[in-house]
Amino acid sequence: MRVSNWSRILVAGGHGRLEDRANNFTAIRTAFALVVLLGHAIMIPMGLPITGVFPEIVDGMVQYALDGFFILSGYMIAASLLRSADMTHYTLARVFRIFPGLIAAALVLWLVVGPMFTTLSLAEYFTHPQSLAFPFLIILQGDPQASLPGVFAGHPLSDMNGPLWTIRFELLAYLAAGALASVGLFRNRCGIFAVFLAAAALSIFESIALYQGPGADTVYYAGRFGGAFMAGAALYALRDKIPLKPVIGLVLIGLAIALSSTPLAMISGQIAMAFATLWAGYLMIPGKAGKAIREVEDISYGIYILHWPIGQMAFALLPGLGATGLFAIMLPGALVSGWLMRVLVEKPAMALKPRRRKNQSVIPAAVPA
Numbered sequence: 349m350r351v352s353n354w355s356r357i358l359v360a361g362g363h364g365r366l367e368d369r370a371n372n373f374t375a376i377r378t379a380f381a382l383v384v385l386l387g388h389a390i391m392i393p394m395g396l397p398i399t400g401v402f403p404e405i406v407d408g409m410v411q412y413a414l415d416g417f418f419i420l421s422g423y424m425i426a427a428s429l430l431r432s433a434d435m436t437h438y439t440l441a442r443v444f445r446i447f448p449g450l451i452a453a454a455l456v457l458w459l460v461v462g463p464m465f466t467t468l469s470l471a472e473y474f475t476h477p478q479s480l481a482f483p484f485l486i487i488l489q490g491d492p493q494a495s496l497p498g499v500f501a502g503h504p505l506s507d508m509n510g511p512l513w514t515i516r517f518e519l520l521a522y523l524a525a526g527a528l529a530s531v532g533l534f535r536n537r538c539g540i541f542a543v544f545l546a547a548a549a550l551s552i553f554e555s556i557a558l559y560q561g562p563g564a565d566t567v568y569y570a571g572r573f574g575g576a577f578m579a580g581a582a583l584y585a586l587r588d589k590i591p592l593k594p595v596i597g598l599v600l601i602g603l604a605i606a607l608s609s610t611p612l613a614m615i616s617g618q619i620a621m622a623f624a625t626l627w628a629g630y631l632m633i634p635g636k637a638g639k640a641i642r643e644v645e646d647i648s649y650g651i652y653i654l655h656w657p658i659g660q661m662a663f664a665l666l667p668g669l670g671a672t673g674l675f676a677i678m679l680p681g682a683l684v685s686g687w688l689m690r691v692l693v694e695k696p697a698m699a700l701k702p703r704r705r706k707n708q709s710v711i712p713a714a715v716p717a
Contacts, residue, residue: 373420373629375641377648380413384511385655385682389675392659395504403671412621414514415576419622420629421521422580426540429529430585438529440701442522445649447487448697449689450515453653454486457508458496461657465664467498482508489516500660510656517573524574525581537585544582548615551575555611575615579622592627600624649694650686658682 387410390403398407428438458479466473473479476497485491492512500506525534533539550571559567583590590596600620607616633641658681663669669677 370632370642371629372631372633372641373424374646374648375644376625376629377417377420377646378644378651380416381648381651381655381682381686382679383409383413384652385678386410386675388510388656388659389678390671391510392503392505392656392663392674393669393671415573415618415621416625417514418518418521418573418576419580419618419625421518422525422577422582423584423622423626424580425522425525425577426534426581426584429525429534430536430540433535435526435530437701438526442519442526444697444701445694446515446519448693449649449653450512451487452689452693453509453512453657454483457486457657458483461508461661462496462499465499465661466496467501473497486512489519492516500664503660503663508657508660509653511652514573515653517569520570521573521577525577534581540578540581540585544578547571547574547578551615551618552611555614572614576618576622579615579618580626583622583626592623592630594627597623597627645687645690647683647686647690650689651682654685654689655682658685 383406387406390406391398394403398404428441432438462479462482463470463473468476473496478495478497482494482496485494486509489512492515493507493510495501495506496508499508528534528539528543533543551574554568554571558564597620600616600623604613604616604620607613632638655678659674659678662674662677662681666673
């Protein structure tokens with residue numbers, strides 16, 4: 349392809365139509381999941397806190413990837429709620445997207461991984477209160493980082509599935525968006541922008557005066573992920589006002605860097621990342637490579653919720669394994685298990701979801717963080 353053609357592609361700035369599915373968002377979500385996998389390949393043998401130049405850089409990339417999941421969710425949820433009044437379909441789409449995979453992962457951890465790696469007898473394991481509570485804590489998000497008795501107890505981190513803590517905030521974002529839509533605030537551009545300003549204000553408040561009372565972590569992450577979610581939602585609501593031009597993205601990135609030591613650091617960084625992510629999502633990569641990227645199977649959720657237990661099992665079997673060796677095992681294991689999750693659990697579950705009413709527009713379901 350000629351340079352001039354590439355130049356036109358790179359400076360094109362239109363929001364595409366989600367209905368056409370001619371975008372790179374699935375590939376971007378998968379890339380985010382793989383960045384999280386890399387970070388956890390370092391974290392599992394090291395534990396917390398993360399120390400060292402390279403591990404800290406990777407951990408920073410992980411944090412951006414987590415925000416990226418919420419940015420894309422906000423963008424697609426805004427698309428869904430602005431174009432459809434069918435709240436039954438909205439609710440069921442979220443339920444069928446999140447819980448089948450979560451239930452399958454919880455049961456595999458409880459009934460297969462736990463018995464294989466516990467130091468207790470099977471009778472002790474299955475009658476232990478910690479074991480009996482485990483599936484409920486995971487599925488209902490009471491303690492998404494719960495451990496099982498005698499399983500991975502000697503590891504730096506004994507969690508059965510460390511990444512699941514973000515699912516709680518994804519569910520809260522879905523619930524809040526649905527509730528706001530029911531009173532009209534998530535049904536129009538002005539309402540979504542007003543909610544974005546409120547989320548930005550919470551983010552700034554947390555940066556100025558960090559709340560330290562009951563539920564402090566929940567408030568902080570609600571401010572953080574809420575800002576990312578609403579940055580994506582606001583960009584969808586203003587899609588005909590803000591073109592995805594690279595020059596605008598560069599200005600936003602420069603502004604985020606300039607504000608990096610101020611209370612506006614978090615929200616300005618999320619706005620810049622939202623813009624860059626959406627620009628990349630609608631970049632029309634030519635040829636077979638572009639077609640493959642646009643049509644890649646969506647295994648991001650499976651990678652995200654299954655890579656941690658794969659890493660924990662590998663580390664249990666090879667205790668001296670470092671981050672590089674662990675990553676080499678986790679990557680193919682997560683890709684295969686993510687594909688199996690997609691084929692055996694996610695697709696059959698989504699097929700059970702009631703169809704949207706004929707007079708409602710169809711928008712792809714958002715993928716969780």
